[in-house]
Amino acid sequence: MTATPETAAPATTPTFLETVAVYFKPRVLIVLFLGFSAGLPLALSGSTLLFWAAEVGVNLKTIGLFALVGTPYTIKFLWAPIVDALDVPILARWLGRRRAWLLLTQLLLMVAILFLGANDPATAPAVVALGALMVATASATQDIVIDAFRIESLDENEQAAGMASYVAAYRVGMLASSAGALYVVSGFEALGFTKSGAWSAGYAAMAALVLVGMLTTLVATEPEKSAKAEAIHGRETPVARLKRTISGAFVDFFTYDGVLVAIVVLVFVVLFKFTDALAGVMTGPFAVDLGFSRTEYANIVKGVGLIALLAGGFAGGYIARALPLAASLWIGGILQSVANLAFSWLAVMGHDLMWLTVAITVENFTSAIGTVMFVAYLSALCRNPLHTATQYALLTALAAVGRTYLSAGAGYVADATGWMWFFVICALAGLPSLLLLWWLQTKGHFAKLAPKKS
Known part of the structure; x- marks a missing residue:
């Protein structure tokens, strides 16, 4: 039998402590907090929005159509090449290629959540649908960048730990914007807010949580692989890079x-x-x-x-x-x-x-x-x-x-x-x-x- 790299020289199996320690590496912790940022918007244009719409009396047919605003999550590969090929002006020089895109999408996400929360599904369903589509598009784009950032910043033997941390934090983010958002809205109502005002304030609170991802982006360092790619970018026109x-x-x-x-x-x-x-x-x-x-x-x-x-x-x-x-x-x-x-x-x-x-x-x-x-x-x-x-x-x-x-x-x-x-x-x-x-x-x-x- 011919020896292969996997059979001839197996890697030393890490100890339990070494395996646990990988979760506390700075790069893995960065991915953990980015996971929270990725999971946060999903319910705001999905289950939480549908709950809000049902509560204020929007008819079931319209509520069902709101599901279409999730389309950007399924077709995000169409604009992924733009994220790879084009650098964000000014921000890229300051933060680097991947972190510039991260900060841009997070800023857009915060604005989109505030816009969505400022409108009422009962009186302006079309505007709310537009706001939800904006949230989903910004969120899907953030997902594209986070995936690239995670792959490029973590070593191969850190990828699984990074993904496990990402998934756990993603679920926490989803919980914060679903059950957590409902608790926050109920809390604002208890303080005397109107129903519409409580929902707007609740969405504003969720927009504030985007700061977790923004601070993480600022604390993180640009992946070395991305920095090398950025140097290659400088030798080509944007159109050539995209092709x-x-x-x-x-x-x-x-x-x-x-x-x-x-x-x-x-x-x-x-x-x-x-x-x-x-x-x-x-x-x-x-x-x-x-x-x-x-x-x-x-x-x-x-x-x-x-x-x-x-x-x-x-x-x-x-x-x-x-x-x-x-x-x-x-x-x-x-x-x-x-x-x-x-x-x-x-x-x-x-x-x-x-x-x-x-x-x-x-x-x-x-x-x-x-x-x-x-x-x-x-x-x-x-x-x-x-x-x-x-x-x-x-x-x-x-x-x-x-x-x-x-x-x-x-x-x-x-x-x-x-x-x-x-x-x-x-x-x-x-x-x-x-x-x-x-x-x-x-x-x-x-x-x-x-x-x-x-």
């Missing part, structure tokens, strides 16, 4: 390992989280069909489920830090597939709160582990700082195919097979990605992605 960014993102990807491996990688990206997506679409309807109330289900998802999700993220970071990337993906892929069998068992047990809690806990814990491994892999694929944002945005858009389109037939499968066998099928849906993982490993794909020894 090279778009073409280079594809050329680099397809020439690095060859076209065949690149195509298999893209299929693997689509399929790796498919087992999760297929089951996730029907988890809510499954709980309703078994007779669980909205409150019972929500309490478990937002309580124990959230804790399991955060714990799984940090566990995934620990595993990815201790093991090679391919081994981490094997663990994540197998665990997230097998976890679906917990729902199969729940289908046999019927209405049982304890088993619902177990199933959701197991699913959230293993799904978070798989997600951390998967994001670490996507990050490793983005090697060139000249188009990190473009490549990562395209890969995440491709990953959404399984969640958005391939899982669209889940209801038909569940109706035809029954709940127990449906979740068995969901578990088996993880097998194709594991076969592709094995093939990629035999081709030395992961050995090439491993960090170079200095």
Whole structure:
């Protein structure tokens, strides 16, 4: 058997203390706070806005149309090349390429949130929809920059820990702008504010929380890789940079390992989280069909489920830090597939709160582990700082195919097979990605992605 870098000279496994210590490195802590900044706006143009609209009597048809304002999150790859290719005037000279874009998007985000909160869904639904679209666009652009910043600033063995920290803080940010925002609005009403005034003040308070991300941007240092790319920018016109960014993102990807491996990688990206997506679409309807109330289900998802999700993220970071990337993906892929069998068992047990809690806990814990491994892999694929944002945005858009389109037939499968066998099928849906993982490993794909020894 021919030795490869992964088999011939395995890296020394870090101790538990070394693995924990990575979470306290300044660069990882920066990513943690940026995660909060990324998670904060999501509910403000989503669930919190819909709650506000329903509370002031907006009709259900209009409320449903508000969901369209989330479109920028799904098409952000279209303007990601602009973030890679163009530098923000003045700010780029002061802060550097990535931090300039971060500060700009955060300023725009704060203004958009204030504009959204200053209008009333009952009297100006079109203006509110425009404000929500502005929030979503600024937020999606911030996501593009944060992803590029994280990939370029963290070493390969810090990526998983950075992602685990990012996901945990992202959830906290979402909680602050959903349940937290509702508490703040109730507090302003208790102080004597009118309903409209309380909501405007609540959104203003959420806009103030954007300062967390802005201060983090100012404290952070520009990634070294980005600084090198910025030097190359100075030798080209903006139009030339944009053309090279778009073409280079594809050329680099397809020439690095060859076209065949690149195509298999893209299929693997689509399929790796498919087992999760297929089951996730029907988890809510499954709980309703078994007779669980909205409150019972929500309490478990937002309580124990959230804790399991955060714990799984940090566990995934620990595993990815201790093991090679391919081994981490094997663990994540197998665990997230097998976890679906917990729902199969729940289908046999019927209405049982304890088993619902177990199933959701197991699913959230293993799904978070798989997600951390998967994001670490996507990050490793983005090697060139000249188009990190473009490549990562395209890969995440491709990953959404399984969640958005391939899982669209889940209801038909569940109706035809029954709940127990449906979740068995969901578990088996993880097998194709594991076969592709094995093939990629035999081709030395992961050995090439491993960090170079200095």
